[in-house]
Amino acid sequence: MYKKQNIWFAAAYCGITFLCVLLMSALPAGASSKENTFKPDQFIDPETCGACHDEIMAQWQGSMHNLSHKDPIYNRVAQFFRQGLTDAGQIEEAESCVKCHTPVGYITGFPKKLSDDLSQTGQIPAQGIQCDYCHTAVDVTRMYNNGLVLSPGQGEDDPGVKFGPFDDAEPDFHDAAFSKLHTDSKICGTCHDVKHAVFGTDLETTYTEWKNGPYNSPDPEKHVSCQGCHMYQRPGVPATGSTPRPANPGSAAADAKQRPHIFTHGFVGANSGVPEMFSAKDKSVMAVERLTHAADIFLVMIDSHTARVVVTNTGAGHSLPTGVGDLRQVWIEVTLTDSDGKAVFQTGVPDKNNELPENTVMFKTILGDGVGNPVINMAKAKEILSDTRIPVGKSAVHLFNLNTTPQKGYTLTARLMYRSMPQKILNQLPGEPLGPLPVVEMAAVRKEF
Ligand code: HEC
Ligand code: HEC
Ligand code: HEC
Ligand code: HEC
Ligand code: HEC
Structure with missing residues (x-):
């Protein structure tokens, strides 16, 4: 709660004095003046999306995004790290994991922290980083510790706008709009750069490594975003920097028009063990294909x-x-x-x-x-x-x-x-x-x- 007060305090001063610079810089690395909160029933079950987007759904199921909350390795490590801490800064970091690993829960009120009784997590948030989380993102406030700003609808009766790569999609169930953010590495990078919530230590720097590397080329011919590798992979097509990354023509939903490329949703990295624990053999085979x-x-x-x-x-x-x-x-x-x-x-x-x-x-x-x-x-x-x-x-x-x-x-x-x-x-x-x-x-x- 004290974070929020800090923010209002800071905002009130910002208009009139440079003091805001000092106050804002005193905010913990995880805090943001635009932290959103929503009602749980604003988020639609991935199953509902999968009724039309069946191929995308099958790719995402058993992915590390789908498993980010249930992943037993993450859970056990997180509980282990939290044990026996007494330093306030260390405790704040140890409690912060759910912000990325259970993001729908975090922004809808539960779980807010790791020590909450995670067995009470709702059925939708427990499905990890999901369709209606990524596709209602409209902005990013900072490029680390999940700075996504969302604009979800009001649930299945009024699903709102789903943002994506097309500028001409006209589905019946939901509205659709083109979003530059979704075609950019930034939508991935805001979670894939992790700083210690209080000490600011760079714990994960995947986005920064990419940003400073040759794939972030100003030449559009040479530029390869996160999506350019990870959302081109399918069985037999590892889509890495040393292998071809051919387009995946098809349709994005049952009965929708043919498109030159449909982005795949397996979000395969290097983890072959955890998908296997959830019988997602296809993801574990693809992780090995990526690694090799x-x-x-x-x-x-x-x-x-x-x-x-x-x-x-x-x-x-x-x-x-x-x-x-x-x-x-x-x-x-x-x-x-x-x-x-x-x-x-x-x-x-x-x-x-x-x-x-x-x-x-x-x-x-x-x-x-x-x-x-x-x-x-x-x-x-x-x-x-x-x-x-x-x-x-x-x-x-x-x-x-x-x-x-x-x-x-x-x-x-x-x-x-x-x-x-x-x-x-x-x-x-x-x-x-x-x-x-x-x-x-x-x-x-x-x-x-
Ligand atoms: C981690 C964020 C993320 C999650 C989770 C996610 N998507 Fe996507 N999706 C994207 C991005 C990013 C693109 C566009 C990539 C680009 O243009 O570079 C996309 C593209 C799409 C498209 C346009 C067609 C295509 O594939 O190119 C549809 C439809 C879609 N997603 C539906 C879904 C559904 C349904 C789910 C859940 C089963 C889902 N997405 C889960 C990020 C996500
Ligand atoms: C800002 C977002 C973010 C926060 C906050 C975060 N993580 Fe993660 N975590 C990630 C990402 C992204 C990955 C995937 C990186 C990879 O595969 O190497 C990951 C992967 C992991 C893994 C590897 C899981 C496996 O199956 O091998 C563990 C363990 C983990 N996180 C623990 C934690 C703990 C503990 C916390 C809280 C103290 C935490 N994370 C907070 C983004 C986050
Ligand atoms: C009743 C069928 C149906 C359902 C249910 C459905 N969609 Fe769609 N969606 C479509 C169709 C059809 C398109 C247009 C595909 C095209 O034009 O290629 C589409 C397009 C999209 C796009 C691309 C938007 C763009 O402009 O780039 C996204 C993203 C998307 N849907 C996400 C979702 C999500 C998230 C859910 C669940 C909350 C969902 N859809 C549920 C039928 C559906
Ligand atoms: C040129 C292709 C390419 C691009 C671009 C790319 N990746 Fe990867 N990624 C790979 C390959 C190959 C691996 C497997 C080797 C490894 O683990 O580093 C991988 C692995 C990963 C892993 C698992 C790492 C681990 O060892 O636990 C994560 C997480 C990841 N990528 C995220 C991202 C994000 C986020 C971006 C954009 C900022 C991105 N990737 C851009 C090719 C790419
Ligand atoms: C809401 C935060 C969030 C966003 C947005 C996000 N990721 Fe992730 N991602 C995670 C977390 C957390 C994990 C790790 C889950 C685990 O290991 O338990 C992960 C895992 C992954 C992995 C698997 C890593 C492995 O070790 O196998 C890949 C690949 C990946 N993400 C790529 C992407 C790409 C590409 C995008 C953008 C289209 C993206 N992510 C957007 C949080 C996010």
């Missing part, structure tokens, strides 16, 4: 016993990995086998407890507590201690001392691997054991001696 077209790996011996491995981010529109870069694991596995197939050198192989050796070469961010100590809990993060992820189009070079000179008949293999979270963190979560999560081979190279 994201990077290249090369291998060369630079002297008798040293291998140089080069990994290039050829397919992602942002760093590799992106998103929760402190949790995601992308690493290099190197194995040298002798002529009998026995390993004589190995690094980056998970042990019997599914944990990776300390010296594994990994691309990731490490969060810190503000005085140089690493922290796992994002609620405690005041700084980024290191960031070894691979930026768009860039390469990472690593030397591996094999401790031996490969003989004739030996084979050297280097593989780039992905896993969405370390087993070590899963093991600390309260409740039923989780994992192992799938490990995906993104790219591999072999050298025979």
Whole structure:
């Protein structure tokens, strides 16, 4: 409640004095003067939309947007991070998750915070980031922590305007209007850049990475938005930076006219484990297809016993990995086998407890507590201690001392691997054991001696 008072206070001063600058800058990073609130029955069940938009509905079902509230990994991690906090700033961050993970709930009054009894979440908000949330967005107030401004209708009897990419759609059920926002990376970026709600630490920077990269080209021929990759993917068409991204001709609704491209709604990233838990096998297969077209790996011996491995981010529109870069694991596995197939050198192989050796070469961010100590809990993060992820189009070079000179008949293999979270963190979560999560081979190279 105090946030709202702050805002009114600030607004009252803003007209007459520069004081507003000071007051506004004192607002927590999550607060906005345009925070909207609506009635729950203003949001229409995705099932209703799916009655006409059946293909789009089937793509979205089981997507990480559909699962953003139910995702057990997110839920367990969020409850774990909230435990035992006493610092007000840390608590505010730990409570803020629902703003993006359960956005319809947040703007309609429940849940407002993570410690609310989430089992009481309504049937519509529990369906995550959904049709009537994205398609009633009209503006963005800030490019982080979900600054979307909505203009929903009044429910099924008066559905209002659905905003999208067409300027000539005339459906019966709802009004329709062209929205530039929906064709722009900004509609994605406002949630895909995450700052600590109080400390302002950059916890996720997917939008910023894309914005500063080559895909945000001023040349419309070369510009590729988030949608340009993620909303072109379908089974067999990974639509990455290193693969073709052909149009998907068809119709947007049953009996609607043919269009040159219908944007797909699987919102597939790298997560193959969670969709599988919800039997969305198609999404998990597509996540693997995306991951296996994201990077290249090369291998060369630079002297008798040293291998140089080069990994290039050829397919992602942002760093590799992106998103929760402190949790995601992308690493290099190197194995040298002798002529009998026995390993004589190995690094980056998970042990019997599914944990990776300390010296594994990994691309990731490490969060810190503000005085140089690493922290796992994002609620405690005041700084980024290191960031070894691979930026768009860039390469990472690593030397591996094999401790031996490969003989004739030996084979050297280097593989780039992905896993969405370390087993070590899963093991600390309260409740039923989780994992192992799938490990995906993104790219591999072999050298025979
Ligand atoms: C995360 C936000 C988001 C969600 C959730 C979402 N959409 Fe979309 N949708 C978009 C965007 C963005 C576009 C346009 C992309 C562009 O023009 O670059 C779009 C396009 C469309 C279109 C125009 C036809 C097409 O696909 O190109 C329809 C119809 C549509 N969506 C319906 C739906 C329905 C029905 C659902 C729920 C099952 C849904 N959307 C869920 C963001 C979303
Ligand atoms: C009774 C059928 C029907 C229902 C139910 C329905 N739509 Fe549509 N919708 C259509 C038709 C038909 C079009 C026009 C398609 C075209 O012109 O290609 C359309 C177009 C759209 C567009 C594109 C608008 C534009 O101008 O770009 C969006 C977005 C959209 N619908 C979202 C939704 C959402 C969200 C829901 C659920 C709240 C929904 N629709 C429910 C039939 C329906
Ligand atoms: C309301 C906030 C919000 C908006 C708007 C949004 N996203 Fe997301 N998105 C999320 C959240 C939260 C998740 C993670 C859910 C989880 O892992 O539990 C997610 C997950 C994803 C994933 C899957 C990540 C993985 O690890 O597999 C992709 C891909 C994605 N979003 C792309 C997009 C694109 C493209 C757009 C714009 C058209 C967009 N998002 C708009 C909040 C949002
Ligand atoms: C040039 C194609 C391309 C563009 C443009 C692109 N992506 Fe991706 N995205 C990928 C690929 C390939 C992957 C899988 C590799 C990875 O995880 O980074 C991916 C993965 C992701 C993931 C999952 C990351 C993880 O490891 O958990 C998210 C979330 C995501 N993208 C969101 C976005 C958003 C938001 C934008 C726009 C700001 C965007 N992407 C633009 C290709 C693209
Ligand atoms: C500003 C929007 C936003 C807020 C607030 C937010 N998240 Fe997320 N979260 C995302 C997006 C976007 C992704 C997808 C990134 C990716 O796939 O790497 C995500 C993914 C995750 C994942 C990975 C889930 C999986 O299945 O692997 C976890 C865990 C997570 N968030 C925890 C949290 C916690 C805990 C909080 C609150 C302290 C929180 N998030 C607050 C946007 C948000």
